Amino acid sequence: MTFYDEIGQHSWQVIEQEILDRSPADVERALSSSTPGMEGFISLMSPAADRMIEEIAQRAQLITEQRFGRVIGLYAPLYVSNSCTNSCVYCSFNADNPISRLTLSVEQARAEGAYLHEQGFRHVLLVSGEDQNAAGLDYLKAVVKGLRPLFDSISIEIYPMDTDDYGELARSGVDGLIIYQETYNPDRYKEVHPAGRKKDYRWRLETPETGGKAGFRRIGIGSLLGLSDWRIEGVYLALHARYLMRRYWRSQITISFPRLRPAVGGYCPPCPVSDRDLVHMMTALRVFLPDAGLLLSTRESPHLRNHMIPLGVTSMSAGSKTDPGGYTHDSGTEGQFEISDHRSPHEIAQTIRDHGYEPVWKDWDSSFIV
Amino acid sequence: MDKPLVIGTHSFSSRLMMGTGKFSSPEVMRDALEASEAEIVTVALRRVELDNPGDTILSHVDRDRFVLMPNTSGARDAEEAVRLARLARAAGGGSFLKLEVTPDPNYLLPDPVETIKAAEILIKDGFTVLPYIQADPILAKRLEEIGTATVMPLGSPIGSNRGIRTRDSIEIIIEMANVPVVVDAGLGAPSHAAEAMEMGADAVLVNTAVSVAGNPVAMARAFKKGVEAGREAFLAGLGQPRKKAEASSPLTGFLR
Structure with missing residues (x-):
């Protein structure tokens, strides 16, 4: 049974109704339990919990400090290619957008890596669009080989592959996989992914499991915040994280909180997520998942990021460029989104x-x- | 006067070992280590660059004062642990090694099978191996037979601050051991450390309870005192607790 089968047992509407039905007493019960569980988590994500965000945040801070200490990991994304065959309506790399396309050579990727190493980074996240002609398995393996002497941890945020191909990347030195579902709402998913391989909701959904089978040490999931109701997305994320933790128990699960940013194409998020909502979601997830890594990128403002340092975040990106080659020279191409x-x-x-x-x-x- | 704690070829007067993780800054860590008066300090190989003299953690650990004990935290099988240990020694990490094989990243519980495998290889390699284990008396004996320098049973999961939840098993381990027993993981308060020492443990290892305390330096000092108090109580010979006050010989007093 895959996670696709598991969420077949839940319905978006039923979860929505459950969230709406929770009372302040339910929230208090969840907060007073040392193991709130999925029932407690739904209460923490409910509108009834909005007034108790301070209590949730305090709990999140305590748990994070206990589990991870007073430390924040730093990493940087390294964009190797903006070439893409998908048509995600919110993304600058959308194949239909008239931007110039660039895939770094292995040497260029290494130069970008050397720049990041010089800045102090030892953890790097390789990012590319989905285009196997531009950035296929052999290319990625060559890039990883070039970067290994520079970094202690190399993660990828690329595109779904099968277990064999991911396994090859894992053996060549990649220890982490990040793959966002973008939205767990199947109808919204279909609307915003009209073309390309990414159209296939199920294939995307099962990719983190593929990563677990391939042996990645860290598996990152996330919803693109703004595509649909953050409360329900949060519950699906929690279900997904729990599913992965129970099956791929040797891997650490991480959750990212990518909030939609202005991008080429001018997509308007249908369900905007406020700063308050973002903090609510992240701290509630921390209470439910004491051991998960929680990542916050430079999509967010300095003001918000500063205040989120003590709230449960475990890793932050810094100094990011989202266009291939952007660290070492002005590539003249568009970034994936605005920093x-x-x-x-x-x-x-x-x-x-x-x-x-x-x-x-x-x-x-x-x-x-x- | 207490006898020294002997591990491998080294003797120590402190019975408190300290971890270096989770501190809010390297300066706070340095001051806490100093206040603890520990003599053995463990450092996660994944967190440091052993060959970099400017490494933020290592540059704050005085190697003249502390025996550095690298640990293999993050290793999920014997092969990884052995590889990390060898690289660490090649980079100047010394021969003391805290062997941690923890395949699950959440509770960080030790894998007994892989720990035995790794210990065998590392002892042949000449390491002084201190293995982190479940509080399993038979496992402890098996490791002792292989030649580990200590055994380090957990009180409760790493970082949990729950204290000694494995008391009955640790008592058996202590009773049966021919090597020092170091209670590692889960000690959340100086009273927990004192409890371990009162039970007859030879030493304890503490990290989270100190590093995330409101005042880590003061907490390190408190743990030092807790360890000393517990040790002294053990040596003094504790009375057995009884359910109620009893006359000295209620049944046989008439014989006098």
């Missing part, structure tokens, strides 16, 4: 210190992989 936090990695590290946390550049070692 909101433009501070340098060192400024962000200092801000983390100013909040009484330690910025951690290295929390893995390349020698884990042969």
Whole structure:
């Protein structure tokens, strides 16, 4: 049984109704339990919990400090290609957008990596659009090989592959996989992914499992916030995380909170998520999943990121560029989305210190992989 | 006067070992280590660059004062643990090794099968191996037979601050052991450390309870005192607890 089968037992509407039906007493019960479980989590995500966001945040802070300490990991994305065969309506890399396309050579990717290494990064996230002609398995393996001497952890945010191909990447030195469902709402999914392989909701949904089978040490999931009701997305994320944790128990599950940002194409999010909603969702997920890694990117403003340092975040990106080659030269191509936090990695590290946390550049070692 | 704690070829007067994770800054860590008066400090290989003299953690651990004990945290099988350990020694990490094989990233519970496999290889390699294990008395004996320098049973899961939830098994391990027993993981308060020492443990290892305390330096000092108090009580010989006050010989007093 895959996660697709599991969520077949739930319906979007029923979960929505459950969330709406929760009372303040339900929320208090969830907060007073040391293991609130899925029932408790639904209460924490309900409108009845809106007034108790401070209590949820305090609980989240306590749990995170206990489990992870007062530390924030730092990583940087490295975009290798913006070539894409999909037509995601919210994304600049949409195949229909008239932007110039660029795939870095292996040498260029290494130069970008050397720049990031120089900045202090030891964890890197390789990102590409979905185009196997531009950035296929052999290309990615060559890029990884070039980057391994520079980084202790290499993750990928590319496109779904089968177990064999992911397995090859894992053996060549990739330890983490990030793959967002974007939205767990099947109808909305269909609307915003009109063409390309990504049209297939089920295939996308089962990809984190493929990553688990392939042996990645970290598996990252996420909803693109703004596509549909964040409360319901949050419940699906929690179900998905729990499913993966129980089956791929050797892998750490991470959750990202990508909120839709302005991009080429001018897509307007149908269900905007406020700062308050984002904090609510993240802290409630922390209470439900004490061990999950929670990632916050430079999509968010310095103001919000500063305040979220003590609320449950475990890793942050810093100094990001979202266009291929953007670190070492002006590539002249469009980024995937607009960055909101433009501070340098060192400024962000200092801000983390100013909040009484330690910025951690290295929390893995390349020698884990042969 | 207490006898020293002997591990491998080293002798120690402190019975508190310290971890280096989760501190809010390397300076706080350094001050807490100092206040703890520990002599053995463990550091996760995944967190440091052993060959980099400017490494934020290592540059704050005085190697003249502390024996550095790298740990293999993050390793999920024997092969990975052995590889990490060898690289660490090649980079100047010394021969003390805290062997951790923890395939699940959430509770970080030790895998007994892979721990035995790794210990066998590393002992042949000449490491002084201190294995992190479940509180399993037979496993402890098996590791001792292979030649580990200590056994390190957990009180409760790492970082949980729950104290000694494995008391009955740890008592058996202590009773049966010929190597030092170090209670590792889960000790959340100086009273937990004192409890372990009162039970007859040879040492304890503490990290989270100190690093996430409101004042880590003061908490390190408190743990030092807890360990000393527990040790002293153990050596003094604790009275057995009784359910109610009893006359000295209610049944046989008439014989006098």
